[in-house]
Amino acid sequence: MSIRQLPDTLVNQIAAGEVIERPASVVKELVENALDAGARRVDIDLEEGGVRLLRVRDDGLGIAPDELPLAVSRHATSKIASLDDLEVVATLGFRGEALPSIASVSRFTISSRRAGAEHGAALSVDGGRVGDVVPRAHPRGTTVEVRDLFYNVPARRKFLRAERTELGHIEEWLRSLALARPDVELRVSHNGRASRRYRGGEGEGLALDEGAARLVETLGEAFAQAALRVEHATTPRPADDGRDAAPALRLHGWIAQPTYSRASADQQYLYVNGRAVRDRSVAHAVKQAYADVLFHGRQPAYVLFLELEPARVDVNVHPAKHEVRFRDAxxxxxxxxxxxxxxxxxxxxxxxxxxxxxTTQAEVSRELAARVAEQSSLSLRGDGVRDAYALLYGAAGGAAAGAGHGAGAAFGAAPGDGATAPGTAMDPAWPMVPGAHGPMPDTGDDGIPPLGFAIAQLHGIFILAEAADGMVVVDMHAAHERIGYEKLKTAHDGAGLRVQPLLVPQAVAVSEREADIAERETATLAELGFEVSRTGPQSLLLRGVPALLAQGDTEALLRDVLADLREHGESRRVRAARDELLSTMACHGSVRANRRLTIAEMNALLRDMEATERSGQCNHGRPTWTRIPLADIDRWFMRGR
Known part of the structure; x- marks a missing residue:
C-alpha cells in the first residue's frame, strides 16, 4: 500500500478524536478561548446535553472578518509565535487545534465583531467544509454555535451518554472554572431554561477573600465553613556552585479540615498557573499531608492554586491540556x-x-531528646513499650521522671483495664500550673478558653464542658490518644533518626531499575536510615536500618521506599511506619472508657487539646470533639418562641 497525504478534513477529525471527547470538551475549548480573549461574561446555551446545540457567547476582543477563515484552520493561533513562546505559555489555549477539530465533526458557525468595527461577520463550516465569510450584526465579542455534534462520525456519537450525564460533565467543568475565575460571570441555560449562574467581579484566581463567595456558590456552605485558608510562598534562591536557582513558588487556596472528608475525590481542584490540571505528584503530596488526620478510606477536599515560573512547567504534554510536567517534580x-x-x-x-x-514543640524537643536516645535500644514490645512510654510522658509532664505528673500519668488508665501507660497517681495541682504541659491558650474577652471548662463526665466516655457559646463534648480517649501521639512524635524528632547496623548484612534481590535508583539515591536512603550498597546488576546489600523499625520487615520497607523514589522522587515510608508504631503506643497509653476523671483532670485534658497540633482528630482520623451552640439548645426547648 502506497503512502499518501491525508485530506485536511480527515486530519481534523483525527485531531478531534484527541481533543473532543464529549460536549464538555467543546465547552472547555470554547470558553477557554473566550477567557484568553479577555471576556468578562460568557453565556453557554445547551440543548440535549450539548449534543443537539452548544452555543458560547462572550464579550471579549472579537475576531476581524479576514481572520475568521484562519480561526478554523489547523495550527493557526494568535497566542504563540515561536518556540520561546511555547516554553512560557501564559494562555489557556495555544495549539490552534480546537476550532478546526470541532468544526470537522459538527455543523459549526462562528460570528464575531471587534471593538470599533461597523459590523460583525460570520463563517459557517459543515463537517469540515468551510463556507464564505458573510456580514452579520453582532455585539462586540464572539459567538460560536455547534450543532449536531458527531453527526458525521456515528461511531463517536454512539459513545455519548444520556442527556443528563453529558450535562453533568459540562456543569462539573464549569464549576471548576468558576472556582478559578470569580472575576468572570458565567450563565448557563439548558433546553431553553436558565440552569446556572455564577456572578462575576470578585477578583481573579480566588486569591482575594472575596473569592470565598464563589467558594460557597460552587462547593456549598459546608465546605466553606470547614475550609482552612492556605497561603505559602518561597523566594527564589540565587544559583551557586553551578546549580539551578531555586524558583519562587506560591501555593494558595483552601483545604477542608479533616472532619470534612469525602467518599470520593469529587472535591479536589488543582490549578497550575491558573490552568485546571490533574497531577499525580501533587495529589500524592496532599495525601501524605493528610496521612494521620484523615479517617481510613476517606478523601480530602481542596481548592489549590500553584504558581511558579511558566518556564518550569510544560503545559504541552496532553492534547486536552489536562496534565502538565514540572521541571523539578x-x-x-x-x-x-x-x-x-x-x-x-x-x-x-x-x-x-x-x-x-x-513553642511547645521546641521546648519538649530539647527536654526529651537526651532521654529518648537512652531508650532507643528498647525493642518497643512488651515491657519496652511501657518503659519508653513512661520515660517520654514522665519528661513531657514537666516533673521528675517517675513522679507520675506527666500527661500519660495524669490520665493513665486504672489498674486492670489493659492499658500499658504507667501510673495512676494524680497531683491535684498539676493541671493548674501554667505551662506544665504546654503554653496556656488564649482566652476570649470573658476569660473562657476555646474548649471552655469541664462540668461533668458522661457514661465514662465523654467530657462535657461549658464554653462561651454553648456546650463542648469531648471523646476523652480519642483526645488523649492524639495528645500522646504528638508528644511521642515530637520526642522522637528531637532525638533524631538512629541507624541500627545489622549484625549480618542482608542481601536483597531487586530489579535492575530498583538497583539503579538505590545507587543514585544512596544519600537519600542514608537520610531515611538505610545503609545500602549495590553489589550487582540486580542485587543490593543492606547493612543498616532505622533503629525504631528494626523489628519489622525492613526488606519490604526498603522496596516500598525505592518504589516511592521512582514514582514521586521522595519517600515518607519510614516516617509513616514510625508514626504507626508511635500511634499504637499512644493508643495503649490513653485513658480508657469508664475511667472516672476529676474536674481538674478533665480541665487539664481540655487545655492540652488546645495546645496540641492536630488535636481535632485522633490518630485514626476520628473527631475528638464537637461544639453544640447555645442557640441550637434553645431551639430544642423552643425558648424565645
Missing amino acids: RMVHDFVYRALHEALAGTRAGNAPLVAAV
Whole structure:
C-alpha cells in the first residue's frame, strides 16, 4: 500500500478524536478561548446535553472578518509565535487545534465583531467544509454555535451518554472554572431554561477573600465553613556552585479540615498557573499531608492554586491540556507537602493559636531528646513499650521522671483495664500550673478558653464542658490518644533518626531499575536510615536500618521506599511506619472508657487539646470533639418562641 497525504478534513477529525471527547470538551475549548480573549461574561446555551446545540457567547476582543477563515484552520493561533513562546505559555489555549477539530465533526458557525468595527461577520463550516465569510450584526465579542455534534462520525456519537450525564460533565467543568475565575460571570441555560449562574467581579484566581463567595456558590456552605485558608510562598534562591536557582513558588487556596472528608475525590481542584490540571505528584503530596488526620478510606477536599515560573512547567504534554510536567517534580511535591502539613498542624481543638504549638514543640524537643536516645535500644514490645512510654510522658509532664505528673500519668488508665501507660497517681495541682504541659491558650474577652471548662463526665466516655457559646463534648480517649501521639512524635524528632547496623548484612534481590535508583539515591536512603550498597546488576546489600523499625520487615520497607523514589522522587515510608508504631503506643497509653476523671483532670485534658497540633482528630482520623451552640439548645426547648 502506497503512502499518501491525508485530506485536511480527515486530519481534523483525527485531531478531534484527541481533543473532543464529549460536549464538555467543546465547552472547555470554547470558553477557554473566550477567557484568553479577555471576556468578562460568557453565556453557554445547551440543548440535549450539548449534543443537539452548544452555543458560547462572550464579550471579549472579537475576531476581524479576514481572520475568521484562519480561526478554523489547523495550527493557526494568535497566542504563540515561536518556540520561546511555547516554553512560557501564559494562555489557556495555544495549539490552534480546537476550532478546526470541532468544526470537522459538527455543523459549526462562528460570528464575531471587534471593538470599533461597523459590523460583525460570520463563517459557517459543515463537517469540515468551510463556507464564505458573510456580514452579520453582532455585539462586540464572539459567538460560536455547534450543532449536531458527531453527526458525521456515528461511531463517536454512539459513545455519548444520556442527556443528563453529558450535562453533568459540562456543569462539573464549569464549576471548576468558576472556582478559578470569580472575576468572570458565567450563565448557563439548558433546553431553553436558565440552569446556572455564577456572578462575576470578585477578583481573579480566588486569591482575594472575596473569592470565598464563589467558594460557597460552587462547593456549598459546608465546605466553606470547614475550609482552612492556605497561603505559602518561597523566594527564589540565587544559583551557586553551578546549580539551578531555586524558583519562587506560591501555593494558595483552601483545604477542608479533616472532619470534612469525602467518599470520593469529587472535591479536589488543582490549578497550575491558573490552568485546571490533574497531577499525580501533587495529589500524592496532599495525601501524605493528610496521612494521620484523615479517617481510613476517606478523601480530602481542596481548592489549590500553584504558581511558579511558566518556564518550569510544560503545559504541552496532553492534547486536552489536562496534565502538565514540572521541571523539578520533587521540589514541587515537597513544597506542597510542607505547606499543607503546616496548615493541618494548626487544626487543634478549639482553634487555638498556632504559635502555641510551635513553642511547645521546641521546648519538649530539647527536654526529651537526651532521654529518648537512652531508650532507643528498647525493642518497643512488651515491657519496652511501657518503659519508653513512661520515660517520654514522665519528661513531657514537666516533673521528675517517675513522679507520675506527666500527661500519660495524669490520665493513665486504672489498674486492670489493659492499658500499658504507667501510673495512676494524680497531683491535684498539676493541671493548674501554667505551662506544665504546654503554653496556656488564649482566652476570649470573658476569660473562657476555646474548649471552655469541664462540668461533668458522661457514661465514662465523654467530657462535657461549658464554653462561651454553648456546650463542648469531648471523646476523652480519642483526645488523649492524639495528645500522646504528638508528644511521642515530637520526642522522637528531637532525638533524631538512629541507624541500627545489622549484625549480618542482608542481601536483597531487586530489579535492575530498583538497583539503579538505590545507587543514585544512596544519600537519600542514608537520610531515611538505610545503609545500602549495590553489589550487582540486580542485587543490593543492606547493612543498616532505622533503629525504631528494626523489628519489622525492613526488606519490604526498603522496596516500598525505592518504589516511592521512582514514582514521586521522595519517600515518607519510614516516617509513616514510625508514626504507626508511635500511634499504637499512644493508643495503649490513653485513658480508657469508664475511667472516672476529676474536674481538674478533665480541665487539664481540655487545655492540652488546645495546645496540641492536630488535636481535632485522633490518630485514626476520628473527631475528638464537637461544639453544640447555645442557640441550637434553645431551639430544642423552643425558648424565645
